[in-house]
Amino acid sequence: MNNRKWADKIRKIEPYVPGEQPQMKDIIKLNTNENPYPPSPRVKKVMKEFSTDKLRLYPSFKFEELKNVLCAAYGINKDELYIGNGSDEVLALCFAAFFNSDKPILMADITYSFYDVWSEFFNVKYEKIPLNDKFEINRVDYYKENGGVIIANPNAPTSIYMGLDDIEDIVKHNESSIVIVDEAYIDFGGESAVGLIKKYDNLVVVQTFSKSRSLAGIRIGYAMADKALIDVLEAVKNSFNSYTVSVFSQTAAAECAADIEYFDECRKKIMKTREWTIGELDKLGFKTLPSMTNFIFTKNNNIEAKKLFEYLRSKKIIVRYFDKKRINEYLRITIGTDEEMEKLIEAIKEYS
Ligand code: PMP
Numbered sequence: 001m002n003n004r005k006w007a008d009k010i011r012k013i014e015p016y017v018p019g020e021q022p023q024m025k026d027i028i029k030l031n032t033n034e035n036p037y038p039p040s041p042r043v044k045k046v047m048k049e050f051s052t053d054k055l056r057l058y059p060s061f062k063f064e065e066l067k068n069v070l071c072a073a074y075g076i077n078k079d080e081l082y083i084g085n086g087s088d089e090v091l092a093l094c095f096a097a098f099f100n101s102d103k104p105i106l107m108a109d110i111t112y113s114f115y116d117v118w119s120e121f122f123n124v125k126y127e128k129i130p131l132n133d134k135f136e137i138n139r140v141d142y143y144k145e146n147g148g149v150i151i152a153n154p155n156a157p158t159s160i161y162m163g164l165d166d167i168e169d170i171v172k173h174n175e176s177s178i179v180i181v182d183e184a185y186i187d188f189g190g191e192s193a194v195g196l197i198k199k200y201d202n203l204v205v206v207q208t209f210s211k212s213r214s215l216a217g218i219r220i221g222y223a224m225a226d227k228a229l230i231d232v233l234e235a236v237k238n239s240f241n242s243y244t245v246s247v248f249s250q251t252a253a254a255e256c257a258a259d260i261e262y263f264d265e266c267r268k269k270i271m272k273t274r275e276w277t278i279g280e281l282d283k284l285g286f287k288t289l290p291s292m293t294n295f296i297f298t299k300n301n302n303i304e305a306k307k308l309f310e311y312l313r314s315k316k317i318i319v320r321y322f323d324k325k326r327i328n329e330y331l332r333i334t335i336g337t338d339e340e341m342e343k344l345i346e347a348i349k350e351y352s
Pocket of ligand 1: 085086087088089112152156182184207208209210216220221
């Protein structure tokens with residue numbers, strides 16, 4: 001029994017490792033770049049009033065309400081928008097849909113670590129291009145022939161933003177492949193490339209409700225691109241699972257996206273807290289990379305990052321440490337509320 005004669009017939013996979021979601025009480029959770037503020041009060045209202053009778057039916061894949069709000073916000077047409085089950089799934093489907101060549105796709109050596117996992121999973125060849133010493137992308141590195149390009153802007157876990165001119169330059173130099181720009185963190189100070197999709201039919205911009213809109217739990221992500229690319233994404237999705245977004249999530253997301261005032265208020269608060277935190281860390285001898293995200297990437301030459309990570313954990317403050325080449329001296333810290341960040345700074349002071 002159990003001698004696993006089938007072992008050579010099944011997939012061997014090395015998966016992405018998400019940041020932990022500890023169930024301990026009273027922790028300060030600064031490890032997965034969630035928003036510390038609740039979603040728009042309109043989400044609460046719509047959930048309270050939600051008619052469960054709607055759950056009898058399959059969800060609409062036209063996303064009427066949600067598409068109306070997002071298209072108005074970004075100045076795009078409904079057929080230029082694809083909505084899916086969190087941006088991880090949208091990005092994975094983009095890999096399946098757009099990276100279909102013998103040539104390697106290009107990505108930074110330090111970037112969102114799901115990209116190489118999807119490449120392996122979908123059998124896409126890839127080449128990692130080193131960021132420079134300041135952890136910046138050098139656009140000229142992306143001029144060579146390739147099977148596609150994936151860029152997180154701002155990048156994760158470095159928090160560094162690349163200007164729109166540089167993004168446009170890369171898109172322009174890659175007319176014969178698809179360039180995906182993952183803008184999970186764009187609302188914390190950067191300018192979106194979505195305005196370029198009408199000019200370049202090889203550009204795909206992906207965003208999420210998980211960070212700036214406080215809805216990581218609801219799982220909504222979306223891609224914006226030329227209609228021809230959106231049609232292919234729809235076809236790939238419909239070759240796999242047609243109903244990827246629940247009725248509930250669609251309704252809540254539409255209400256959330258309509259509340260622009262609250263959205264602006266929250267992201268401004270986070271950016272302000274970010275600058276305060278960077279200033280305080282600066283006083284304690286930390287060097288923090290310039291951040292345009294809701295997290296910071298910071299190091300202190302006199303403190304071992306792993307030890308500080310463990311110390312903070314013992315104080316119930318959970319941040320992220322990556323035991324990887326080039327970045328193992330850094331901690332990635334999500335921006336929480338002012339109170340949470342004050343406690344973080346106090347704990348670091350006690351340690352150092
Ligand atoms: N892209 C980047 C760069 C991220 O950091 C994340 C969050 N882990 C995602 C995409 C995925 O976010 P979600 O699936 O919650 O939309």
